[in-house]
Amino acid sequence: MYLWMKLIHILAVVLFLGNIITGLFWHRHAERTRHPRLLAHTMDGIIRSDRLFTMPGVIVIIATGIFTAVQGGIPLLRTGWIAWSLLLFAASGLAFMFRVAPLQRELRALADAGAASGSFNFDAYHKVAVRWEIWGAVATVTPLAALWLMVLKPAF
Numbered sequence: 352m353y354l355w356m357k358l359i360h361i362l363a364v365v366l367f368l369g370n371i372i373t374g375l376f377w378h379r380h381a382e383r384t385r386h387p388r389l390l391a392h393t394m395d396g397i398i399r400s401d402r403l404f405t406m407p408g409v410i411v412i413i414a415t416g417i418f419t420a421v422q423g424g425i426p427l428l429r430t431g432w433i434a435w436s437l438l439l440f441a442a443s444g445l446a447f448m449f450r451v452a453p454l455q456r457e458l459r460a461l462a463d464a465g466a467a468s469g470s471f472n473f474d475a476y477h478k479v480a481v482r483w484e485i486w487g488a489v490a491t492v493t494p495l496a497a498l499w500l501m502v503l504k505p506a507f
Contacts, residue, residue, distance in 0.1 A: 367408030387465035431507025
C-alpha cells in the first residue's frame with residue numbers, strides 16, 4: 352500500500368506542477384495576440400484547469416504525502432525536508448488563494464469587458480497580467496523547491 356500511495360503522490364505532483372507551469376505558458380502565448388476574446392478564453396481555461404487539476408492535486412498530494420510518511424514511520428514535522436516542503440507548499444497555496452486566483456478573475460473580467468465593448472485597454476490588462484505572472488511564479492517556484500527537497504532529502 353505504501354508504494355501505491357507514493358506512486359499516486361508522485362502522479363499528483365506531476366499533474367499539479369504541469370498544470371500551473373503550462374497555465375503561465377498559455378497565458379503568455381495568448382497575451383502576445385492582444386486579442387481580448389482569446390485572452391478571456393485562455394483565462395477561462397486556466398481557471399477551469401485549476402479547478403480540475405490544481406485543486407484536486409493539492410488534496411491528493413497532501414493526503415498521500417501524509418499517508419506515506421505515516422506508513423513509512425517518518426515524523427512529519429521533525430523531518431526537515433518534509434517540514435520545509437509543507438511550509439513551501441502552504442506558501443504556494445496562500446499565494447494562489449490570495450493573489451493568483453483573484454488576479455485570474457480580474458484578467459478574465461478585463462478581457463471579457465474588452466471583447467464585449469470592442470474597446471480593449473491592453474495596457475491596463477498587461478499591468479494586471481504582470482502582477483499575475485509574478486504571483487504565479489511564487490506559486491510555482493515554492494512547490495518546485497518542495498519537490499527538490501522531497502527528492503534530494505537534504506539533512507537539516
